[in-house]
Amino acid sequence: MNLFFHHVGQLGATKDFPKTVFRKHNIDVLVSEGVITDGSLLEELRSKFPTGEFNCWGVPSGASVVIRNLNEGDYVLLVKSSRIDGDIPVLCPVKIFWRAKLETLSEYLWQDSKFPFIFFFNTIDIELMWVQFIEDLGYKNNFSPRGNFYKVDNGRLEKFGGVEPYLQNIINKYSDYRNDNVDLSRLKEDGAEFGLFDLQEEEDRLIALTKSMPNLVDNSLSRRLVSITKRDRAFSILIKRHYNFKCAVCNSSLKSPNEHPAVHAAHIFPKEKMGSDDLRNGICLCLLHHWAFDAGWFSIDDNYYIILHENIPRTEDYKDIYKWENSKINLPKDANVWPHRLFLDASRRNYGFYKS
Numbered sequence: 082m083n084l085f086f087h088h089v090g091q092l093g094a095t096k097d098f099p100k101t102v103f104r105k106h107n108i109d110v111l112v113s114e115g116v117i118t119d120g121s122l123l124e125e126l127r128s129k130f131p132t133g134e135f136n137c138w139g140v141p142s143g144a145s146v147v148i149r150n151l152n153e154g155d156y157v158l159l160v161k162s163s164r165i166d167g168d169i170p171v172l173c174p175v176k177i178f179w180r181a182k183l184e185t186l187s188e189y190l191w192q193d194s195k196f197p198f199i200f201f202f203n204t205i206d207i208e209l210m211w212v213q214f215i216e217d218l219g220y221k222n223n224f225s226p227r228g229n230f231y232k233v234d235n236g237r238l239e240k241f242g243g244v245e246p247y248l249q250n251i252i253n254k255y256s257d258y259r260n261d262n263v264d265l266s267r268l269k270e271d272g273a274e275f276g277l278f279d280l281q282e283e284e285d286r287l288i289a290l291t292k293s294m295p296n297l298v299d300n301s302l303s304r305r306l307v308s309i310t311k312r313d314r315a316f317s318i319l320i321k322r323h324y325n326f327k328c329a330v331c332n333s334s335l336k337s338p339n340e341h342p343a344v345h346a347a348h349i350f351p352k353e354k355m356g357s358d359d360l361r362n363g364i365c366l367c368l369l370h371h372w373a374f375d376a377g378w379f380s381i382d383d384n385y386y387i388i389l390h391e392n393i394p395r396t397e398d399y400k401d402i403y404k405w406e407n408s409k410i411n412l413p414k415d416a417n418v419w420p421h422r423l424f425l426d427a428s429r430r431n432y433g434f435y436k437s
């Protein structure tokens with residue numbers, strides 16, 4: 082695994098990051114526009130991006146000598162500016178690097194065919210300062226990257242223990258939720274896939290928490306001090322594991338082609354209301370039932386039976402929701418992580434149900 086960086090520059094970053102780094106492109110749209118015609122690229126995209134959408138970045142032909150060393154599983158930092166106040170806002174976990182020039186795609190994405198070496202990823206937002214980056218990696222203060230694409234010599238990462246611990250350190254320190262445009266759950270899946278998150282400590286903490294009385298909300302200082310990304314990830318993975326990666330309502334265990342389970346770890350009392358990351362405030366739901374739960378079409382009573390919103394339409398469209406009325410949800414083996422009444426009750430109130 083190697084780390085690369087591309088010094089893009091203020092102008093290019095301002096103009097082009099919003100096009101493909103801060104927004105995703107849909108594979109089907111690109112096919113229908115005739116921009117992706119290569120069958121093997123298409124196959125690769127579909128398998129690596131089962132959601133059908135990706136972020137990508139392209140570099141000029143001049144960078145071919147360095148970028149030909151780029152491989153799947155490597156990381157690229159995109160540098161906006163190398164001024165004293167310059168920043169590095171993007172970390173790219175490379176899922177595909179297409180070695181052939183993709184000039185048509187470059188022209189379509191950035192209205193310029195000059196960026197034909199394209200790699201594909203799901204953007205991880207970070208807030209790393211250029212000066213911090215060069216200090217950490219031991220580059221000279223006057224190092225001027227001049228629009229080039231670089232590979233970071235592994236010797237520079239030794240004091241961190243290698244690429245992975247260095248990036249873990251960056252994500253823990255400089256990654257945040259501030260950009261609402263990105264699907265964070267997906268980014269975190271990617272991070273975990275690449276072994277970025279060492280979750281043991283956070284998992285132990287969440288498990289220990291289930292031994293005491295729960296708190297409905299968590300606005301403690303510790304919430305801000307601990308890496309939110311890490312905690313969220315630990316919550317998500319533990320809930321899914323306890324529910325055996327199955328929806329608590331319908332028992333579905335659908336998976337994407339790359340074996341990602343299509344279930345979510347949902348908060349019973351919502352996170353937007355500072356609902357705590359207590360495992361007893363979590364439940365594993367498939368996409369449909371997560372949506373329906375958050376929309377308030379159904380809720381769960383204190384005995385774990387499904388109750389419905391009185392206005393749920395009794396049409397075919399809603400059948401997979403209302404047909405579960407009065408069924409008991411599937412609970413984990415470990416009763417310590419069963420949904421707690423505190424959260425169930427608060428959730429029913431929040432969504433306009435009344436205590437049963």
Ligand SMILES: [Zn+2]
Binds near residue numbers: 332333366367370
């Ligand atoms: Zn379901």
